Amino acid sequence: MLRSEHVMAAVRRGKLLPHRLSPEDARALEVAGELCALYAGHLGGDRASLEGRLEALEEELGPRLDPRRGFRIVRALARLLEERAEWAPPTTADPYTVRTRIFELAAALPELPASEPDILGGPTREEVLARVAAETGVEDPAAVMYADRQSAQRLASFEETGPEWLLERYNTAQAQGVLYAAREMVVDLGRRADARLVFRYIKGLGLIYRLEPLEEGYRIILDGPLSLFGPTRKYGVRLARFLPGLLLTSPWRLSAAVEWRGREARLELDSRNCGLKSHHAGPRPEGDREEVLRPFARSWERCADTGGWELEESPGILSVPRRRAALVPDFTLHRPRTGERVHLEILGFWSERNLVERVDLIRAAESEGHRLLVAASERLGASREALERAVQGGVVPYKDRLQARAVLEALER
Numbered sequence: 001m002l003r004s005e006h007v008m009a010a011v012r013r014g015k016l017l018p019h020r021l022s023p024e025d026a027r028a029l030e031v032a033g034e035l036c037a038l039y040a041g042h043l044g045g046d047r048a049s050l051e052g053r054l055e056a057l058e059e060e061l062g063p064r065l066d067p068r069r070g071f072r073i074v075r076a077l078a079r080l081l082e083e084r085a086e087w088a089p090p091t092t093a094d095p096y097t098v099r100t101r102i103f104e105l106a107a108a109l110p111e112l113p114a115s116e117p118d119i120l121g122g123p124t125r126e127e128v129l130a131r132v133a134a135e136t137g138v139e140d141p142a143a144v145m146y147a148d149r150q151s152a153q154r155l156a157s158f159e160e161t162g163p164e165w166l167l168e169r170y171n172t173a174q175a176q177g178v179l180y181a182a183r184e185m186v187v188d189l190g191r192r193a194d195a196r197l198v199f200r201y202i203k204g205l206g207l208i209y210r211l212e213p214l215e216e217g218y219r220i221i222l223d224g225p226l227s228l229f230g231p232t233r234k235y236g237v238r239l240a241r242f243l244p245g246l247l248l249t250s251p252w253r254l255s256a257a258v259e260w261r262g263r264e265a266r267l268e269l270d271s272r273n274c275g276l277k278s279h280h281a282g283p284r285p286e287g288d289r290e291e292v293l294r295p296f297a298r299s300w301e302r303c304a305d306t307g308g309w310e311l312e313e314s315p316g317i318l319s320v321p322r323r324r325a326a327l328v329p330d331f332t333l334h335r336p337r338t339g340e341r342v343h344l345e346i347l348g349f350w351s352e353r354n355l356v357e358r359v360d361l362i363r364a365a366e367s368e369g370h371r372l373l374v375a376a377s378e379r380l381g382a383s384r385e386a387l388e389r390a391v392q393g394g395v396v397p398y399k400d401r402l403q404a405r406a407v408l409e410a411l412e413r
Contacts, residue, residue: 006076007177016265018174032163048151088156095148176240182224183257190251191216201245206348211326247278303404352386359393
């Protein structure tokens with residue numbers, strides 16, 4: 001993912017055009033190739049020297065690509081390669097302990113240690129370091145004392161890649177970057193598209209969504225970070241991470257309302273001609289979402305008495321025709337003795353409008369013979385007051401982890 005300062009786009013007739021590099025441009029391939037080679041050849045080297053070399057390449061390679069923005073392009077390409085790198089501290093010793101002991105010994109001296117032995121026999125710098133080495137077992141305390149700084153880290157591993165991949169990743173990352181400033185994104189998913197894969201990304205990333213059935217497929221309306229009052233930066237990154245997942249299937253059309261540099265603009269992409277490629281091979285488990293679903297499943301397994309309710313996997317998309325809407329529950333609760341089935345959706349991020357719509361869906365689903373439970377986190381929403389109102393409408397609140405007991409109590413109401 002690119003940082004905001006790496007993202008470049010132009011606005012023409014209200015349409016937002018993210019910056020792109022042509023995979024057939026010999027200059028772009030040359031620059032991308034040199035950056036890939038720099039990282040691959042730096043294994044074991046320290047971060048400070050790599051960053052110094054990258055700064056030099058910005059001035060050397062950047063103008064070849066673009067006289068005005070070339071340095072930003074080189075920085076963005078390097079940023080994407082950085083995601084394939086792993087850094088490690090240069091020593092297993094604790095630099096804080098070594099540094100503290102050096103300063104303690106130096107501070108206890110009557111005067112600053114001399115750089116060389118003198119006739120008065122005062123302690124020297126080398127004698128202080130030798131004493132610290134003896135106490136800590138570190139062979140060269142002077143070399144280790146600042147090893148906890150980021151600049152001292154060593155490149156432990158790098159997943160090598162080629163210039164073509166880097167340019168494709170750059171183009172997709174630029175489109176992702178403009179979504180940091182999205183107000184809303186609408187995706188029309190065709191009938192032949194893999195809806196299950198797309199919803200795995202939406203649910204896994206905890207995005208705020210509305211779902212409307214179309215004659216052929218679904219319309220997915222996703223809230224953008226600018227529509228929220230809460231942690232917008234975190235949500236904006238999640239929304240951007242959705243795009244590579246969408247690129248894994250087709251057909252679809254995407255339209256996003258974006259506030260770009262103080263102007264309203266629209267990003268429009270179509271799977272048939274967008275020319276973007278995903279760097280994902282398939283659905284990837286999303287850590288934050290799994291941290292919600294797995295603890296709930298474990299809480300259910302540990303529950304001594306579930307009243308005959310059994311926890312099952314989600315049935316997929318649940319349509320609510322009366323509201324011309326649909327949603328994707330996370331689990332189904334089944335009571336074999338009575339044949340009852342209750343669908344459970346655990347929201348990721350949520351807005352006040354999102355909760356109001358969910359309460360309406362709960363009521364509409366009940367009128368059509370479905371029973372639906374919706375759980376919402378106190379940490380990921382717009383306001384406590386909105387959640388309290390939603391609780392009166394049937395929403396189940398939770399703090400860090402949804403507990404089985406809270407769901408069982410809601411089932412018995």
